[in-house]
Amino acid sequence: MKVTIVGAGAVGASCAEYIAIKDFTSEVVLIDIKEGFAEGKAMDLMQTASLMGFDTQITGVTNDYSKTAGSNVAVITSGIPRKPGMTREELIGINAGIVKSVVASLVQHSPNVIIIVVSNPMDTMAYLAHKSSGLPRHRIIGMGGALDSARFKYRLAEALGCPQSDVEGMVIAGHSDTGMLPLTRLAARNSVPVAQLLSKERIEQVAEETKVGGATLTKLLGTSAWYAPGAAVSSMVQAIACDTKKMFPCSALLEGEYGLSDISIGVPCIIGKNGIEKIVEIELSADEKAKFMESAEGVRVVNDLL
Numbered sequence: 001m002k003v004t005i006v007g008a009g010a011v012g013a014s015c016a017e018y019i020a021i022k023d024f025t026s027e028v029v030l031i032d033i034k035e036g037f038a039e040g041k042a043m044d045l046m047q048t049a050s051l052m053g054f055d056t057q058i059t060g061v062t063n064d065y066s067k068t069a070g071s072n073v074a075v076i077t078s079g080i081p082r083k084p085g086m087t088r089e090e091l092i093g094i095n096a097g098i099v100k101s102v103v104a105s106l107v108q109h110s111p112n113v114i115i116i117v118v119s120n121p122m123d124t125m126a127y128l129a130h131k132s133s134g135l136p137r138h139r140i141i142g143m144g145g146a147l148d149s150a151r152f153k154y155r156l157a158e159a160l161g162c163p164q165s166d167v168e169g170m171v172i173a174g175h176s177d178t179g180m181l182p183l184t185r186l187a188a189r190n191s192v193p194v195a196q197l198l199s200k201e202r203i204e205q206v207a208e209e210t211k212v213g214g215a216t217l218t219k220l221l222g223t224s225a226w227y228a229p230g231a232a233v234s235s236m237v238q239a240i241a242c243d244t245k246k247m248f249p250c251s252a253l254l255e256g257e258y259g260l261s262d263i264s265i266g267v268p269c270i271i272g273k274n275g276i277e278k279i280v281e282i283e284l285s286a287d288e289k290a291k292f293m294e295s296a297e298g299v300r301v302v303n304d305l306l
Helices: 010-022 035-047 089-109 123-132 144-160 200-211 213-221 227-241 286-303
Strands: 002-006 027-032 057-062 073-077 116-117 140-142 171-173 180-182 246-255 263-271 275-279
Touching: 002 010, 002 089, 010 027, 010 035, 010 227, 027 035, 027 123, 027 171, 035 057, 035 263, 073 089, 073 227, 089 116, 089 123, 116 123, 116 227, 123 140, 123 180, 123 246, 144 171, 144 180, 144 200, 144 213, 144 227, 144 246, 144 263, 171 286, 180 200, 180 286, 200 213, 227 246, 227 263, 246 275, 263 286
Parallel strands: 002 027, 002 073, 027 057, 073 116, 116 140
Antiparallel strands: 140 246, 171 180, 171 263, 246 263, 263 275
16 A cells, blocks of 8 residues: 655654554655655654564655655645644635645546545645545545544543543544534543543533643644644554544535535544545534534634635
């Protein structure tokens, strides 16, 4: 399997690193517009192969999409990252043009590619990828929910004082500080609902900390995070490469599911060799449904800026 990662910055390089270390694909191509940048990142990563024990071949190229030809999966991380105080929505003017151009180049050279969108505002960029590419909806996936859910489980484990492997939790709806919907009602530690283990106030605190997880890191780092986004992408690519049928909350184009159409937003999806194999409709409470619909309206507002 061949995987292309567009953008060799911190997020793109982390994607390449985690995919290579897991050793489930034969080739990773890093592509960037900065002369020599992707080549340097690829060389640096390849010099870890004997130390980390992987055989994946990583190559870097400067703005030559012919080298991405035949890619099974492509990950779009390109665009400017968030700066402190900047919302994901403020990125739209710059990143929309980048994503549209990248999608066209990818599809030209790899017509059967499955695209994973990471660039922010992620739901809107995934929607733009759908509209500009004409690809079937199962072949374009927005990464956000997988990352948001990992951050939710981190905060849940922190509150419970337990290993993250004990915790189950999922975040749906929009990938934004105000649009995320951590499903606290369904969160559990080894099948025990967290409502039986934590106070209502502590659970609400976990949900709020999850929603501002990206902004918290941006404030601390001075730029967007990269380790967890890279790990989230690698898990999704692995699910496609190995056809695991694993469930991820991710941004999918809805056509009636959850009562919505013509919008990309975070919902539970089964991911396999064809990309999104199935959109899973779970029963939401009245409060959850109201928040989900409110989040969808927020996504549509941003979409209207395209």
